[in-house]
Amino acid sequence: MIQITARISDDLASQIDAAAARLNHSRAQVVRQALEYYLEDFEDLRLGLERLSDPADPILDWDKVRRELLDKD
Numbered sequence: 001m002i003q004i005t006a007r008i009s010d011d012l013a014s015q016i017d018a019a020a021a022r023l024n025h026s027r028a029q030v031v032r033q034a035l036e037y038y039l040e041d042f043e044d045l046r047l048g049l050e051r052l053s054d055p056a057d058p059i060l061d062w063d064k065v066r067r068e069l070l071d072k073d
Contacts, residue, residue, distance in 0.1 A: 008016075020030045051057055 016027055016030050016034075019025075020027050023030065025033075
């Protein structure tokens with residue numbers, strides 16, 4: 001594994017330590033998991049924005065879609 005060093009505020013370090021204590025994990029485990037979650041969310045957001053800017057992707061009218069779904073038996 002590679003080691004990364006970063007400077008963080010005392011408040012953020014306290015929050016990480018509190019989360020680690022509640023989860024019974026090390027500080028490193030909490031930071032690693034937080035980064036993994038962040039990067040997953042970042043990728044999801046990137047894909048969403050990419051799809052929203054795709055001119056070939058049709059824009060749906062929510063009222064029309066809702067009517068079509070509710071009219072079906």
